[in-house]
Amino acid sequence: MRSARSVTTFAAGAASILALTVASLGLPSMAQEQAPPQAAPPQVDAPPAAAPQPAGPQPLQESVAAVVNDEIVSSYDLMQRMRLLMATSGMQPTQENLPQIEQEALRSLIDEHLQMQELRRVEKQQKITIISTDKEVDEQIADIAQSNKMTADQLKQSLVQQGIGLDTWRAQLRADSSWQSWIQGRYGSRLRIGEDQIKAYQRRLAESAAKPQYQVSEVFLDAGRVGGMEVAVNGASQLITQMQQGAPFAAVARQFSSSATAANGGDVGWISPGEMAPEVDAALEQLRPGQLSRPIQVKDGVYIVYLRDKRAGSKTAIVDLKQVAAPLAADATQAQVDAAAKLLTDLKPKITSCETLEAAAGKVDGLVAGDLGEAEITDLAPAFQDAANKLDVGQISDPIRTDAGMHLIAVCGKRQGGANAPNHDQIENRLRGQQLALIAKRYLRDLRNQATIETR
Structure with missing residues (x-):
């Protein structure tokens, strides 16, 4: 088994990347949630150019950003992913948040390389098809465009105008859908949710029915994934600043959260005290509907929670x-x-x-x-x-x-009881989704531990 090498910050060229991203992200975010009007992103001086540059996104001199099991992640790949991340999360690049955006983009590219390498290995070994076809990716794009009230062509053009290559976006969609399909196919059919688990969940709901209930969205930054607790706390502060300036919470959660709820924009649903970490419960008690929490440090990372609504216990x-x-x-x-x-x-x-x-x-x-x-x-x-x-x-x-x-x-x-109580099938699906998300997280962690990963 090969051990992963330590990851170092890819900082070379950060100022030029910032200048390019500021120039290339002039259009509104393609995130589904519409952000309120906000001030223009801070202007950052770019390095002096040797000669006048044409308008629009400029190419970056390509170099190696990372090597994942002998596969290269180029600086062009990294810049493209940073642009895509900002376009889909609604974040604006600043000197303060650029390192976080860069690191998240690099981590996601490394994870996708590991996932696709594993899928290709399984396809070859088992002689099956797992990786999404071009047609299936096109169908995903059509669904995303429809949810944004756009045509597929309009959505693609919006990305191109923001300096994002369509191949970059298609690669992300392909990796994500293929990986989810593989996890569901390999483990979903053999995963059994027992009646005792469902009844235990129902019992917890019944016992907490008289307690206050909170409708919550979350972002969770895994300290182990981002490089330590201090990095996670600082990163959470940067995300909060961006959301206060108009970046949609759900879009930020999809791109940055390590929680299983990230796929749903961080939507946790209605919860009662005791369902989340005690530190989160304490924070929720102090929030009013519509408020965003400060960074909440827990044992293995940092939460940001958004209290969407609150209601008294039903006693039903x-x-x-x-x-x-x-x-x-x-x-x-x-x-x-x-x-x-x-x-x-x-x-x-x-x-x-x-x-x-x-x-x-x-x-x-x-x-x-x-x-x-x-x-x-x-x-x-x-x-x-x-x-x-x-x-x-x-x-x-x-x-x-x-x-x-x-x-x-x-x-x-x-x-x-009550109209908002989940039924038997909803509870079963929720528990199944939680277990599959945990399996996928462990699977990817094992791939990382076995891989040779170098960053430059």
Whole structure:
């Protein structure tokens, strides 16, 4: 196994790259989200030219920016990717953010080379087709153009006018779609989301239903990927500045975030306290809807969160209950009450699950067992509400006295109620997506560790 060599900053020619990018990005961003009007990007003096240069994007003297397993990433490739990154994220180049843009562009190019090398190896070894065809890339472009309310030709022309070669964009689309297709094809069919995982997720939602809920978008900078925690914090500050100046959050998230939500523009959806890192929870408590957080440092990186909306807890949880009852009159004697309670107390250890409840109760004379079905906790009798709130799925209550008798209540299921609660299939898809994203991240990490990577 070959070890990766340390990566050094590719800084040569930074001033000239900045001058070129400022000159070449005169048109609005092609990002889907429309940024508000903003001031012109800061003007940066370019190095003195030996002779007058023609208008428009200028070619950069080509050199080697990186070598990935003997494949060269040229300085032209790097400049093109920087232009594409800025065009699709809405960022404007400045002296402060140029190193971050440059490093992100270089990292993405290195990752794509590793991905395409692996895909070509698999295609050759297994004699299958994985890499997206030209037709499939054209279909992606048509979809992106439609979402931007443009034709494919208009979108392509917009890129060309910003000094971006279409081959650069097509290469990015091809690598991304091919890699996602390979991960889905290799692992998706064998990945199983168990009912216990879905029920556990539903239970967490139900238990947090009464807590405040936040609609959140995120950008996560992985400290290990960007070169350390200090780099991540500084990078987050630069991104926040750009978003405050009008760069759309979703576009920035797609290009810079290491989270699985990057593909959806950083959209996390509705969450409750406890679903994200404690440091993020603390920040969310202080934000108002429409506000952007400061950099939030966590164990392995830095978050930027945008609070889109906030709502009070619904207190709506739905439980699936079964019961065992010993019928008693409302005016039963204390001796009768004590006898019924002992009967149920002795039975409780013999009930190992909701599935065994009725069979166990059927062996005891004088008891009635049955399925109460699903109900909102707030619709239950007060004595049953307390048990349903406190018990986890699979647990059984102590004897509960009502006017109708003495009862044992078993909680067989618990989920969040209300119109915004995700259903079974949505939860399964969300968990599957999270696991596939984690698999893809580990796969690429292993490719990096095995590769020989040099930057100049």
